[in-house]
Amino acid sequence: MTADFLFDRPRKPAGLFGKSFSIALLLAGYSALCWLAFSESLRNWEKVWSYRETFWNGWLTTVQISAAALVLSSLIGGATALARRSNFLPLRYTAIAYVETVRGLPLMVLVLFGFYGVANALGWQDRVSAGIVILSLFSGAYIAEMIRSGIESVGRSQWDSARAIGLTPTQTYRFVVFPQVLRQILPPLAGQFSSLIKDSSLLYIIGIPELTFAANQVNSATYSTFESFVPLGICYLLLTLPVSLWTKRLEKKTRYET
Amino acid sequence: MKISLRRIAKSYGGQCVFRSLDFNVEFEHTLALVGPSGGGKSTLLRLLAGLELPDSGEIRIDGDLIPSDESGLRAHRQKLGVVFQAYNLFPHLTALQNIRLPLEQVHRLSAQEADSRAKQFLARFQLLNHAGKQPAQLSGGQRQRVAIARALAVDPTFLLLDEPTSALDPEMTAEVLDVIAELRTSEKPIILVTHEIGFARHTADLVALVADGGIPECSPATEFFDQPQHATTRRFLQRVLKY
Ligand SMILES: Nc1ncnc2c1ncn2[C@@H]1O[C@H](COP(=O)(O)OP(=O)(O)OP(=O)(O)O)[C@@H](O)[C@H]1O
Ligand SMILES: [Mg+2]
Numbered sequence: 327m328t329a330d331f332l333f334d335r336p337r338k339p340a341g342l343f344g345k346s347f348s349i350a351l352l353l354a355g356y357s358a359l360c361w362l363a364f365s366e367s368l369r370n371w372e373k374v375w376s377y378r379e380t381f382w383n384g385w386l387t388t389v390q391i392s393a394a395a396l397v398l399s400s401l402i403g404g405a406t407a408l409a410r411r412s413n414f415l416p417l418r419y420t421a422i423a424y425v426e427t428v429r430g431l432p433l434m435v436l437v438l439f440g441f442y443g444v445a446n447a448l449g450w451q452d453r454v455s456a457g458i459v460i461l462s463l464f465s466g467a468y469i470a471e472m473i474r475s476g477i478e479s480v481g482r483s484q485w486d487s488a489r490a491i492g493l494t495p496t497q498t499y500r501f502v503v504f505p506q507v508l509r510q511i512l513p514p515l516a517g518q519f520s521s522l523i524k525d526s527s528l529l530y531i532i533g534i535p536e537l538t539f540a541a542n543q544v545n546s547a548t549y550s551t552f553e554s555f556v557p558l559g560i561c562y563l564l565l566t567l568p569v570s571l572w573t574k575r576l577e578k579k580t581r582y583e584t
Numbered sequence: 585m586k587i588s589l590r591r592i593a594k595s596y597g598g599q600c601v602f603r604s605l606d607f608n609v610e611f612e613h614t615l616a617l618v619g620p621s622g623g624g625k626s627t628l629l630r631l632l633a634g635l636e637l638p639d640s641g642e643i644r645i646d647g648d649l650i651p652s653d654e655s656g657l658r659a660h661r662q663k664l665g666v667v668f669q670a671y672n673l674f675p676h677l678t679a680l681q682n683i684r685l686p687l688e689q690v691h692r693l694s695a696q697e698a699d700s701r702a703k704q705f706l707a708r709f710q711l712l713n714h715a716g717k718q719p720a721q722l723s724g725g726q727r728q729r730v731a732i733a734r735a736l737a738v739d740p741t742f743l744l745l746d747e748p749t750s751a752l753d754p755e756m757t758a759e760v761l762d763v764i765a766e767l768r769t770s771e772k773p774i775i776l777v778t779h780e781i782g783f784a785r786h787t788a789d790l791v792a793l794v795a796d797g798g799i800p801e802c803s804p805a806t807e808f809f810d811q812p813q814h815a816t817t818r819r820f821l822q823r824v825l826k827y
Contacts, residue, residue, distance in 0.1 A: 356787055483671035491686040491734070492662030499687060505676045 370550035374557070377544040385561050388514025391458055391536060392523045392565075398462035400521070403469025410474055421470070428467035433528050436464055441532040451487055457529040465522055472514050476507035484562070516573040520566045527562075585646055585742055585773040586610045587632070592641035594627060600797065601627045605641070607799045609790060613768050616788035616805070617777045620820060623795040625777045629746050631774065633660040634660040645742075654821050662690055665735025665743045665772070670751040672731035679706065679726075680715040683734045691738055705733040709763060725756030729763055743772040748781055781824055785809050 332348060334340035340348075361368075409421035428436070440460040441453070450456050480503050488498040527538040535543075541558035545551050592605040601624045609615060617625045630636040631643060634657040636652055643650045650660055673682045683702035687693045693701065706712045709729045719727050728748050735743055745764065749757040757780070765787050767774060778784055784791055785805050792802035793816065801814040812818050 481671060483668060484674065486635060486668065487666075487672050487674070490633060490659055490661060490666040490668075491738070493686070494658065495690055498650040501689060502674055506674075511677060 328409040335456060349547075364552060367552040368556075370553045373548045374544060374550055374553040377547065380544055381503065381537070381557060381561070384535060384537040387454070388518055388523065388526055388537055389565065390563075391461065391529065391534070392519070393525050394458045394571060395461040395465060395522050395526070396457060396519050398458065399465035399469050400516075402462055402466030403473055406466060407473035410470065411477065428464055429471075432526055433461075433464050434531070436460055437528055437532060453532055454535050457526075457532060457534045461522065461526060461529065464525070465518060467532045469515065469518060472511045472518070476511045479505060479510065480506050496568035513573050513577040516569055516576060520569040520573070523563065523565050523569070543559045585612075586644075586795045587615075587775075588644045589631075590642050592631065592643065593639045594624075594631065594636065595639060602638075602797050605798060607792075607802070609792065609802055610777055611773065611790045614774045614776060614788045616784035616791045617794050618779070618781065618784055618791060618820070618824075619777065619794040620823075624797060625794045628794055629666075629744050629775065629777055633664065633666050633744050634658075635666075660736070663741050665732075665738065665740035667728065667731045667735050667743070667745045667748050669795060670724075670727075672734070673727055675719050677756045678716050679711060679722065682719075682730060683687065683737050686734065686738050698792060701737055701762055702733075705737045706730070710732050724752045725759045728752065728756075728760045730768075732760075732763055736767075736772070740759075740772060743767070745774060745776045745778075747777050747779060749789075779824075781809075781821075795820065 331341065331344040334344070338361065352538055378392055406421045406425060408416045410425070412418045412421075437457075437460055440463070445451075445456040484502055484506070488502045493501065529536055530539040530542065533539070537558060541554045545554035548554065587607070587609050589605055589607040592602050592607075594602045594674065595601075596759070609739060617628065618623055627636065631636055631638055632645070632650075637652055637657075673679070674685070677685065680699075680702050683705060684695075684698045687698035687701060688695065703712065703715065706715050709732070711726060711729060711733065714722060714730075717821065719730075722730065732743075732745075732748070748762050748764070752760065761780065761783050765783075768787055776784075776788070785808075788805045790802060791805050791808040792799050793808075793814070795816050801808065801812060801817045808817070809821065812821060
């Protein structure tokens, strides 16, 4: 009963002190543990520091690729979701085939096949743009499914009301359906953005100088594995943690509103 | 207003709602449709609203045929106001925006005109204080009143109301029925589907029974309730007036 403040019970929630004390304790404890285990491998910081430019450029490339892929995959996702609801069968089936194929394949396979297979055959040499397109096609399939389930969750009464006031189908999508879909899929979409950032690391296998590629380069040049890959992990967390916090807030907000 | 249905057939999948319905009626203010659940009241209202097409037959309103092509139907829908049982309003828009949407996008009013017209109708139903609220922040009765305001604001030729109070508790029901009763004398013809027998008797000029794929009885309210001619009507009234 001496360390009662370390518990968070339904009857007696932990206070601010208990929470911050736990965090401080854990930080100190785990750091000490890491230091004891790995201190031998963590001394080459100067050498790695001289490669900060490489890291910075890699980080920028990762951010740019993820952002471009998010925009492009949202467009692809939206178009595919609409195509899946089309009355025109060839269009609908194309969308279904695309979504199911992509969702059934590992990203690695798509990257290798897309770049060394398709892009090469087409004479498409620019790795970064090819990487963005491959990543967007991958993520677009998942976004299409999010949008589709969002559209399907808009009730029949909403379509009826829209028709009853005389809106055209296009107006119905624009003023009634999409705003509701957007509000609903914003949290999963933010989560998808976080996945995109992480998935972009796979583009390193086709030689795009993004963050993982950069860290690997520094590692080969300096023979300092830990000092290269610890910053790599931190750089990804710096990108993904804010996105995931933002996602949590969005989720809370949409939950309260409906 | 005059409605005439000629040999209307309508079925959903394999289920036949109307086989060959003939119905002619003329009334000034309010026509109430009553009848057992599943009898086809909503279907009839949706046909009149141009939300469904009959499989065959024709519907005339004041002599004009309801068209059967989509753009003609849309033009027809733009001329009338419809209120369903619930979920009429768009949840992502405020009460004011809900009323403005058809005014601006369908009836092409300028933003300013739409705004002042929408506010005028909110004020008329004592809803001006709630103009900025989304449907989730309104009570059920307020939501239905906003829906009625939205339907009226476009200056429709007539109103179709499908059980506008059946999802409400008694107090809110009264508040919405008051609004409908007030509309009765003031302007647009109303066709109202309702379970509120007392209200139908009190407000409607004509009451029609929709049952078994037909309209066996349609007569002035007092006659309908006091001297029903048809056995189906008597059975229906016995059942609903039992408690
Ligand atoms: N969209 C639909 N798909 C399939 N069947 C339907 C559909 N709409 C109505 N029906 C069927 O048609 C019949 C008539 O339905 P309708 O909704 O017109 O009845 P109602 O008189 O309005 O009943 P209630 O008082 O319960 O609202 C019912 O048997 C119903 O199951
Ligand atoms: Mg009904």
